[in-house]
Amino acid sequence: MNSDLPSYKIETIRKPARIFLMGGGTLEGTFFLSPISPSLKGPETVLDLLTDERSYLPFETDQCKVILVQKTNIVKILLEEAIPHTVGPTKQTHITVWFVDQSSLEGWLSFMMPVSHSRVSDFLNSAGEFFYLHGTGATYVVNRRHVSFVELLDEP
DSSP: OOTTSOOOOOOOEEEEEEEEEGGGOEEEEEEEEOSSOSSSSSSOOHHHHHHSSOSEEEEEETTSOEEEEEGGGEEEEEESSOOOOOOSSOEEEEEEEEETTSOEEEEEEEEOOOGGGOSHHHHHHHSOSEEEEEETTEEEEEEGGGEEEEEESSOO
16 A cells, blocks of 8 residues: 555444344444434434435444445344433333244334324334334334334333
């Protein structure tokens, strides 16, 4: 490599995660996030990364290999660092998410919607491809394309 060329480094924030893939495979490693979110104040989140236009995301495995993961093959992601529930006038609903592979995940769905459209079905039909599900001490990012159905645990 030519040492006369300037070295360019893009600042990133590393977020550890476990990716659960279609077919049952898992990947342990780290996402690379921007210190500036494209949609909110503060740093980019894993959800921001998943909702952008890219089909493939860089991910560094625990074996220190950088791979490109196709978003459509991601079933869910366990974030090592729990994400706080949304602050403000949100609705929180206890649900179980049932996946196409017949596995399930129980947790709390937090969302903000207009009062006239504040049902879980309204949120799921209007949400992007991925959404947060808060479990006990853990936060998951769920790909709704791999969800068979959602069971409401605290609504009539």
